[in-house]
Amino acid sequence: MSSVVEFKEITKAFPGVLALDKISFKAKSGEVTALVGENGAGKSTLLKVLNGDYQSDGGQYLIDGEVKHFKEPQEAIASGVSIIYQERQIVPYLSVAENIYMEKIPIGPSHLIDYKKLNKMTQDIIDEFKLPFKATTRVKNLSVAYQQMVEIMKAYRRNPKVIAFDEPTASLSDAEITTLFEIIESLKKKGIIILYVSHRMKEIFQITDEVVILKDGKLVEQLHTADTNEMEIVHKMVGRDLGDIFLSLDRNKEIGKIVLESRNLVAENVKDVSFQLHAGEVLGFAGLVGAGRTESMRVIFGADKHKSGDIYIEGIKTNITFPEDAIRNGIALCAEDRKDQGIFARSSVKHNISVAVLRSLVRNGFIDRKKEKTLAEEGVVQLKVRTPSIEKPIGELSGGNQQKVILARWLAAHPKVLILDEPTKGIDVGSKSEIYQIICDLAKQGIGIIMVSSELPEILGVCDRIIVMCQGRITGTLTREEATDKKVLVLAMADMLGGDKE
Amino acid sequence: MNSKVVNNSNPEAETKTGGLGDMVKRLFKSEKIGLILALILIIIVFSALTGNKYFTADNIINILISSSIVGVVVIGECYLLITGHVDLSPGSVAAFSGVLMALLLNKGVPLFLAMAIVIIFGLVIGFINATLVNKLKLEAFIATLATMSIFRGLAYIICDGKSVFVTNKLFLKLGAGRILGMPIPVIIFLALFIVFAVVLSNTRFGRNVYMVGGNAVAARLAGINAQKLRTKLYMMTSAFAALGGCLMAARMSSGQPTSSTGLEFDAVTAVVLGGVAMAGGVGTLGGALIGLLIMQGFNNGLMMLNIPSFWQTVSRGLLLVAALSFDYLRNLKRK
Numbered sequence: 001m002s003s004v005v006e007f008k009e010i011t012k013a014f015p016g017v018l019a020l021d022k023i024s025f026k027a028k029s030g031e032v033t034a035l036v037g038e039n040g041a042g043k044s045t046l047l048k049v050l051n052g053d054y055q056s057d058g059g060q061y062l063i064d065g066e067v068k069h070f071k072e073p074q075e076a077i078a079s080g081v082s083i084i085y086q087e088r089q090i091v092p093y094l095s096v097a098e099n100i101y102m103e104k105i106p107i108g109p110s111h112l113i114d115y116k117k118l119n120k121m122t123q124d125i126i127d128e129f130k131l132p133f134k135a136t137t138r139v140k141n142l143s144v145a146y147q148q149m150v151e152i153m154k155a156y157r158r159n160p161k162v163i164a165f166d167e168p169t170a171s172l173s174d175a176e177i178t179t180l181f182e183i184i185e186s187l188k189k190k191g192i193i194i195l196y197v198s199h200r201m202k203e204i205f206q207i208t209d210e211v212v213i214l215k216d217g218k219l220v221e222q223l224h225t226a227d228t229n230e231m232e233i234v235h236k237m238v239g240r241d242l243g244d245i246f247l248s249l250d251r252n253k254e255i256g257k258i259v260l261e262s263r264n265l266v267a268e269n270v271k272d273v274s275f276q277l278h279a280g281e282v283l284g285f286a287g288l289v290g291a292g293r294t295e296s297m298r299v300i301f302g303a304d305k306h307k308s309g310d311i312y313i314e315g316i317k318t319n320i321t322f323p324e325d326a327i328r329n330g331i332a333l334c335a336e337d338r339k340d341q342g343i344f345a346r347s348s349v350k351h352n353i354s355v356a357v358l359r360s361l362v363r364n365g366f367i368d369r370k371k372e373k374t375l376a377e378e379g380v381v382q383l384k385v386r387t388p389s390i391e392k393p394i395g396e397l398s399g400g401n402q403q404k405v406i407l408a409r410w411l412a413a414h415p416k417v418l419i420l421d422e423p424t425k426g427i428d429v430g431s432k433s434e435i436y437q438i439i440c441d442l443a444k445q446g447i448g449i450i451m452v453s454s455e456l457p458e459i460l461g462v463c464d465r466i467i468v469m470c471q472g473r474i475t476g477t478l479t480r481e482e483a484t485d486k487k488v489l490v491l492a493m494a495d496m497l498g499g500d501k502e
Numbered sequence: 503m504n505s506k507v508v509n510n511s512n513p514e515a516e517t518k519t520g521g522l523g524d525m526v527k528r529l530f531k532s533e534k535i536g537l538i539l540a541l542i543l544i545i546i547v548f549s550a551l552t553g554n555k556y557f558t559a560d561n562i563i564n565i566l567i568s569s570s571i572v573g574v575v576v577i578g579e580c581y582l583l584i585t586g587h588v589d590l591s592p593g594s595v596a597a598f599s600g601v602l603m604a605l606l607l608n609k610g611v612p613l614f615l616a617m618a619i620v621i622i623f624g625l626v627i628g629f630i631n632a633t634l635v636n637k638l639k640l641e642a643f644i645a646t647l648a649t650m651s652i653f654r655g656l657a658y659i660i661c662d663g664k665s666v667f668v669t670n671k672l673f674l675k676l677g678a679g680r681i682l683g684m685p686i687p688v689i690i691f692l693a694l695f696i697v698f699a700v701v702l703s704n705t706r707f708g709r710n711v712y713m714v715g716g717n718a719v720a721a722r723l724a725g726i727n728a729q730k731l732r733t734k735l736y737m738m739t740s741a742f743a744a745l746g747g748c749l750m751a752a753r754m755s756s757g758q759p760t761s762s763t764g765l766e767f768d769a770v771t772a773v774v775l776g777g778v779a780m781a782g783g784v785g786t787l788g789g790a791l792i793g794l795l796i797m798q799g800f801n802n803g804l805m806m807l808n809i810p811s812f813w814q815t816v817s818r819g820l821l822l823v824a825a826l827s828f829d830y831l832r833n834l835k836r837k
Contacts, residue, residue, distance in 0.1 A: 303723060324725040335723055342723075344716035346783050355713050356724040358706045366704045409724070 003029045003064045005050075005162050005193050011058035012042075012049055019045045021217045022059065027162075027210070032184060032194040034204045034225070037214035037237055038428030043197045046214070047164050050195075051076040051083050063161055082155035083164045088147050092140035097122035099139050100154045125153050129183060145176030152183060156192075163187060164195035169203060170426065173289040181207050199426070201230045213237055237429060245433040246461030252280050252443035255464065258315065259448040260331070260417045262300060265309035269295045271472040273309070277417060277448040282439060284463030285452040287492045292472035293452045294336055297419050301333040302326045314416065327356060332410035336421040336452070338399065342406045345395030349387050350376035352394045352405050357412045379408030383438060400431025407438060418442060419450045424458060436462050456485050470494045536828055537776065537792045544796060548803035556803060563685065569798045570691035571596075571753075571762075573791075574746045575769040577698045578739025580790040582642075583773050584702075585715040585728075585735060586782025587635070590646040592743035593765035594653035595627055597758070599747030601657050603673075604666035604757030613672050617748060624744025627653065628737035635736070636729045650766070657759040666757040677752025687749045694742075699787040711735070715782030771818060772797050775825045797821060 005027050012020040020042045027033035035043040048054040050061060052070025060067050063079070070076040073083075090099050097118045098105065106121070108114035122135035131149055133142060139150055148168060155163050165184070169177050184207055188194055196208055204211060205225060213220040213236045220236050256279030265273040269292040277283050285293040298304040300311055302320040310317050313329050320326050326333070335341035344352055353376045354361060361371050376390045383404040387397055394405055403423060410418060420439070424432045439462060443449055453459050459466055466478045468491035476491040548556040555561065575592045582589055599620045606616035627649065634645035668674065679686045702708035713721045714728045721728050746765070751757045776793025778785025800821060801814045 301723070322725075322727065323723050324727060327725040333723060335720075340717075341719045344713055344720060344783070347712065347716050351709070351713070355709075355721070355726070358709055362706050367706060367709060 003161055003193060006062045009059035010049055010056050010061060012045055012054060012056050019217050023219050025212050025219060025222050027193050027195055029191045029193045030188060031209040032188055032196050032207050033210040033212060034208035035195060035197045035212050035214060036204060036233060038430050041214040042217040043214055044166055047083055047166055051081050077158060080159060080161035082160050083166060084151050084155060084168055085166050088151060090139050090147055090150055093138060095136050095138055096133060096150055097135040099150050100157055125157060129153060145172050145179060149183065160192055162193045166197045169200060234429060249436055249440050251440050254280055256280050256446055261312040263310045265299060265306055267295060267299045267304060267306040269472045270299055273474055275467055277450060279446045279448050280443050282443050282449045282451060282463045284459040284466040285450060285469060286459050286466055286488050287469040289454065291469040293469050294421055297333060297421055297452060301331055327413060330416035332413055332415035333419040334406050334410060334421060334423060338402055343394050343402050346393050348391045349394050349405055350390040353379045353408045353412060356409050375412055379412060383408045384434065400427045403427060403435060415447060417448045421452045423451065456488060468492050534789050534792060537789060541792055541796050544799050552806050556806060565798050565802045566688045567685050569794050570687040571746045571749050572765060572768045573691045573794055574694060574742045575765055576772050576790050576794050577694060578742040579769040580773045580778060580787050581711055581735050582739055583778045584711050584782055584785050585732060587642040587732060588770060589631060589736060589739045590766050591631060591650040591653060592739060592769060593762045594650045595624060595740050595743035596747030596750060596762035596765055598653045598657040599624060599744035600751035600761055601661045601666055601757035601759055603748045603751050604668045607668050607670045607673055613670060620744050620748055621741050624741040625737045628740030632733035632736035636732060661759055663759060668755055673752050674755055677749060695791060702787050712783060771822055775822060
C-alpha cells in the first residue's frame with residue numbers, strides 16, 4: 001500500500017524571522033525525498049514541525065490524507081513518524097535489545113523482563129537488516145555507525161510510516177555510509193516514506209529520488225533527482241554555484257619562506273610525518289577518516305604528546321608540549337569538533353574571541369575591558385560575523401558564524417601558522433564561500449595555513465599544495481596544478497591498493 | 503539556526519552604556535534581580551513579623567557574623583562550582599584546622615606562626631584534593647568525599663576526641679573583637695570577598711575560571727592549563743576552610759572536632775541559591791553573596807520568631823527548591 005505525507009502551506013515564525021513560509025509539497029512511499037538548503041533555510045524546522053517538537057503557526061500536514069497535529073514527539077512516534085538525528089539518542093550501557101524496545105520491553109508472567117523474548121524479537125530485526133552484532137551487545141561497544149543503525153531499527157520496530165534523517169552521515173566514514181544507504185534503500189522498499197536532510201550533494205544523488213529545495217524558509221522548487229544535477233541544485237540553493245566560488249577566489253600568489261617544518265614526527269596514528277609549510281601558503285591535508293591528519297595536527301599544536309620527531313618554527317627547533325607553547329610560538333589550531341572543542345557556548349562572542357590572547361589584554365593585573373571590546377569588534381568586522389552584538393552568547397549563532405568567531409579568536413593571536421581542521425564542517429554553502437575567501441586573505445597576509453579537510457572539492461579548490469595521508473603516513477604530495485580527485489584518492493587509499501608496505 | 507541575525511558592523515549600539523537609567527535597566531535584566539527581590543521580600547516580611555526589630559544595625563551585624571565563616575568557604579566553592587567542580591571537604595578541614603590551631607597555641611607557638619602553619623596545612627589538603635582529581639581522574643564529588651572523611655577523622659585523632667580550649671587573648675579577640683563596631687570575622691570575610699569578587703570578574707585568572715567551566719576541552723586548546731587552574735582553586739578553597747576553622751575556634755574559644763559539620767553544604771547551598779549552575783560556566787560571586795545573605799537572613803528571622811532551630815534546616819531546603827523553581831520558570835518563559 002502506498003502512503004504519502006503532504007505538507008500544505010506550513011508556516012512557522014520565530015521572533016524576528018519567518019522560518020517556514022507556506023511550504024507545500026508531498027513525499028511518497030517508495031521514494032527518498034531530500035530536503036536541501038543552506039543553514040537556516042528551514043529544513044530542520046520543518047522536520048520539527050512534522051514530529052510535534054514545534055507547533056506550526058499556519059498550514060497543516062496530512063499523512064495518507066488525514067490531517068495530523070502532533071503536540072509532542074511522543075505522539076508523532078506513536079502515529080508512525082520518527083526522526084533520526086545526527087546526535088545519537090541511545091543509552092550506551094544498555095543492550096541493543098533494550099535500546100530498541102526501550103518503552104515496550106516485554107514482561108513475563110512473573111512481572112520480570114522476558115529477556116528471551118526480547119532478545120529473540122530484536123535478533124529478528126537485526127537479521128532482517130543483515131547487521132553483524134547481537135541483540136545482547138552493549139550499545140557503547142558499537143561503532144558510531146552501528147549505533148545509528150540501532151536507532152533506525154528502533155524507529156523501524158515501531159512500524160513507522162515516515163522516517164526522517166537529519167544529517168545522518170555527519171560522523172560516519174565512507175564504508176559506514178554505504179551500509180547506511182543500503183538500510184535506507186531497504187526501508188524505502190518496505191514502503192516507508194523517507195525524508196532525508198543533508199548538506200552533502202554526493203549523497204543526494206546516490207540515494208534520493210526527489211529533491212525539495214528550501215531557501216530562507218521558502219520552497220524554491222521540487223525536482224526529480226534524476227532530472228537535475230549538483231550545479232543546478234546548488235545554484236537554486238544559494239543563487240550561485242560551487243565551481244564559480246573556487247574560480248572567483250582571490251588567491252595569494254606570493255609564497256614566502258618556510259614557517260613550519262615537521263621532521264619525522266611519530267605519535268599515536270602518526271608515523272614518520274615530515275613536511276614543510278611556507279608563509280602565505282595554503283597546504284591541504286587530504287585522506288580518509290582515520291588517516292592520521294587530525295592526530296598530526298594535534299601533536300604539532302601540543303594537544304597530544306609525540307614519541308619522537310621535531311618541530312621547527314621559522315627554522316628554529318621548538319619544544320611544544322602544551323597548546324600554550326604552540327600559541328606562544330605562533331601556531332593556532334581551529335579544532336575539528338566546533339561544539340565540543342571550539343566554542344564556549346554560553347560565553348559571549350567577545351569572550352570567545354579574547355580567550356586565547358587574554359594575556360596581552362592584561363594591564364596592571366586586570367583585563368583591559370576597552371581593549372578587549374575593541375579586539376572583539378575588530379574581529380567581528382574583519383570576519384563579517386553576523387551577530388546582533390558582541391555580548392551575544394556564541395551558542396546562539398549559526399554554525400558558520402561560530403566558525404568565523406573562532407577564526408577571529410585565532411587571528412587575534414597573530415599566528416604565523418594557522419591550522420584549520422575541517423573548517424567548513426556542518427556549514428552552509430554561503431558561509432563556506434566566505435570562509436574560503438577568508439583563508440585566501442589570510443594567506444596574503446603571509447600566514448602559513450594548513451587545511452585538513454575530507455571534502456575533496458574544497459581541498460582541490462583552495463589549496464596550493466596537497467599532502468595526502470593514509471594510515472598515519474604521508475603517501476604523497478601534489479601541487480595544485482597536478483592534483484585531481486583521482487590522484488588524491490589513489491594516494492589516500494594507498495594501503496588498500498597494495499602499494500604500501502607495513 | 504532559525505535566527506536571521508543582523509550584521510552589527512555598527513558598534514554604536516554597544517557603546518551606549520553608563521547613566522543611572524541604564525544601570526537600573528541592566529539591573530532588571532540581570533540574573534540577580536530575582537535574588538535581590540527575594541532578599542527585599544525577606545527583609546519586609548520579617549520586619550513586619552518582628553515589629554521592626556529585624557532590619558536594625560545590630561541585627562544586620564548578627565546576620566553578617568553568622569555569614570562570615572561559611573562566607574569565607576562560599577568564596578572558594580563559588581570559584582570551584584563555576585569550573586564545574588565542588589569540594590565537600592571544607593567542613594572537615596575547618597574542624598581539623600580549628601583543633602590544630604588550638605593545639606599549636608597551647609604548645610606556645612606564636613599566633614601568627616600558628617596561623618601560617620594551619621593555612622599551609624589547608625593549602626596542602628587542597629593540593630591533595632586537586633591531585634586526586636587531576637591525576638587519578640576521580641570525580642570531584644568522590645575525591646573530596648574521601649578527604650572529607652579523612653580529615654574529620656584526623657580532627658578527632660589529633661585531640662583524642664576532646665575539645666581543646668584556648669586562652670590566647672589575641673586569638674580570642676580574632677573571634678569576638680570589633681574594629682569600629684564591626685566584628686573582626688565580618689571584616690575579614692568582607693575584605694576577602696571584595697578582593698576575590700574583583701579577581702573573578704576582572705582578571706585573566708578569573709576569566710579562565712569561566713572558560714574552563716564552560717568548556718574544558720576548548721579551554722585547553724585555547725592555551726589555558728585547566729589542571730593548574732583547578733589545583734589553585736582547590737588549594738584556595740581548603741585554605742579558606744582552614745581560615746574559617748580558625749575563626750570558628752576563636753569564636754568558640756576552643757578547637758572542637760565536631761564543629762563545622764555540614765559547612766560545605768551550607769556554602770554550596772548559598773552558591774547555588776546565588777545562581778551559580780552546578781554544570782559550571784556561569785555565576786558570579788556577587789550572586790553567591792546574595793544567596794548567602796538570603797539563607798542566613800532567613801534563618802536569623804526564624805530565630806527571632808523563636809521558631810525551633812530544626813526548622814531552619816527544613817527551611818534551607820525549601821528555600822533552595824523555591825529559588826531553583828523560580829529560575830526554572832524564568833528560563834521557561836524566556837524560551
